[in-house]
Amino acid sequence: MSGIYQHHWQGDPDRPALALHCMLASAGYWGPIAKRLDGRVGLKAFDMPGHGRSGDWTPDPDGPDFHTTVTRIAASFIDRPLDLIGHSMGATVALRIAVAAPDAIRSLTLIEPVLFAAAPDRQQASRDTQVASLYEQGRETEATRAFIDAWGAQPFDDLPPQAQHQMQRRIGLVANNVPPLSHDSANILRDGGLEAIDAPVMLISGENSPPVIHAIADALAGRLPDVGRATVPGAGHMLPLTHADEVAGLIGVNLDRA
Structure with a gap:
């Protein structure tokens, strides 16, 4: 993982967790969430290529796209079942991993997953x-x-x-990122994929987010076997930043479910 900047917030060493940030941000915004989780998990995160303190990412016509690159980096952090948390594009990466390797997931918290292919708009x-x-x-x-x-x-x-x-x-x-998010080029929505995730899933949305976010949550919830849903009053898409108390509380609820 040369050139990838990692973050680590100390917590229960027997309860590893990985958090994945949104586009045009960096993993540092998980710090207030980690503080509020108060050591319940050992939380790791990384700055995606081209973000934060990580090195740049340059498209290669013969190489993986950005979504696949980030997915492979995230998967390299997993050596035993963990609590996986993602926001926006990071939530679609988390879902992609959970569909590919459901046994690797202890709990899955998806904050506004922007998998637009699930609810064309x-x-x-x-x-x-x-x-x-x-x-x-x-x-x-x-x-x-x-x-x-x-x-x-x-x-x-x-x-x-x-x-x-x-x-x-x-x-x-x-x-x-348009092909994986809007056209599901990663095949996250394949038949039987979401249905194979038996870990508890929490879908978190902001009340004031674009309507497509709520439609995506509806579509995903209809296929996930063990799912909870929550809408944060007064929040928009960047709720991990603007409503850290509520988001951390809801992550905690899903940790309890697992």
């Missing part, structure tokens, strides 16, 4: 097209603004200039 398809088109035209600022204004904790223009610059540098990764 015209508005989301328009967002995909807009971001990809702006990026292909070399209009990185406009592409980043369109993405962050839909999914960020605050409008793009309200962010510090350094944060804006960092996100603009990474916006190409968002465009690269």
Whole structure:
């Protein structure tokens, strides 16, 4: 895992956990969640390639796409059953791992998984097209603004200039993720896949998130054998940052279920 920056919050050594962050962020935002879990798990996380302190990621026509790359990195952290937590794109990676290796999962907490293929949505398809088109035209600022204004904790223009610059540098990764998220090129939704996950699953959504998020949760919940659902009042897509108390409490509930 050369060039991948790792985070580790000490906790119960017999209860390993792995948390996967969203696009255009870094794993550091799990720190407040780990603090609130108060050592119940030994929580690890990593900055995805091109994010935080990790090295850059450059697409290779003959190599794996970004989603597959992150999935392989995440899988390398698993040497025994663990509690797997993911947010947004990270939640789709967590779900991909759980479908491929259900025996490796002790519990699965999915915070706003953006697996758009589970609930095709015209508005989301328009967002995909807009971001990809702006990026292909070399209009990185406009592409980043369109993405962050839909999914960020605050409008793009309200962010510090350094944060804006960092996100603009990474916006190409968002465009690269359209096939796995919107077209399920990773085949996460294959017949029998979700149904094979026998670990307890918790689906967490923000009350004010885009409607497609709630439709995705509906679709996934209908196929998962052991699933709980929760909606955090007043929260949007970035609820691990904005509503850490509630998110940590709900993660704890799912840890208890396992």
